[in-house]
Amino acid sequence: MTSTPQPGLTRFNTSPDSVALAALREVCASRAWGTRLLARRPYTGLNALLAVSDTATSELDGADLAEAMAGHPPIGRPKPGDPASAREQRGMAGASEGLRAEMLELNLAYQERFGHVFLICATGATGEQMRDALKTRMGHTPERERAIVRTELGKINRIRLTRLVAEDDDS
Numbered sequence: 001m002t003s004t005p006q007p008g009l010t011r012f013n014t015s016p017d018s019v020a021l022a023a024l025r026e027v028c029a030s031r032a033w034g035t036r037l038l039a040r041r042p043y044t045g046l047n048a049l050l051a052v053s054d055t056a057t058s059e060l061d062g063a064d065l066a067e068a069m070a071g072h073p074p075i076g077r078p079k080p081g082d083p084a085s086a087r088e089q090r091g092m093a094g095a096s097e098g099l100r101a102e103m104l105e106l107n108l109a110y111q112e113r114f115g116h117v118f119l120i121c122a123t124g125a126t127g128e129q130m131r132d133a134l135k136t137r138m139g140h141t142p143e144r145e146r147a148i149v150r151t152e153l154g155k156i157n158r159i160r161l162t163r164l165v166a167e168d169d170d171s
Helices: 007-014 019-025 030-039 046-058 061-070 083-088 099-112 129-138 140-168
Strands: none
Touching: 007 140, 019 030, 019 140, 030 046, 030 061, 046 129, 061 140, 083 140, 099 129
16 A cells, blocks of 8 residues: 655655755755755655665765765854754754853864864754763764764754655645
């Protein structure tokens, strides 16, 4: 028995390639990731879409992963006008000035050490939890940190894809 995809997934499955790819690039900035997901349309359900996303994320090479990370603003500085960025970093919204300053300093040190933005699935995390994770991850080797970044990116992609296909049609 084949299930009928929900309205947002139906819209995604039937959108022109350029529209669907633009939506995917809002989920993850990696062109390779988006192209892989686009090539597997149509999806029968959310689980199928998430499985392809997980595989595509695991297959990103270094340049693709760097492209994906470049689409994420530093923690504590959501991208202006980007509701997803603000929603995901909500845990920093009420942070004290001291915590904000500490996060800025830690973010800069992280970028200096690893050469890219600190990436964490911030949804549901407090500012203190993000700070503590950043402090812990500063002690990782670049290889270990790259593996964690890939896992965190996968979590973010899953949340964003779920939101993308759960949206009702505007009709």
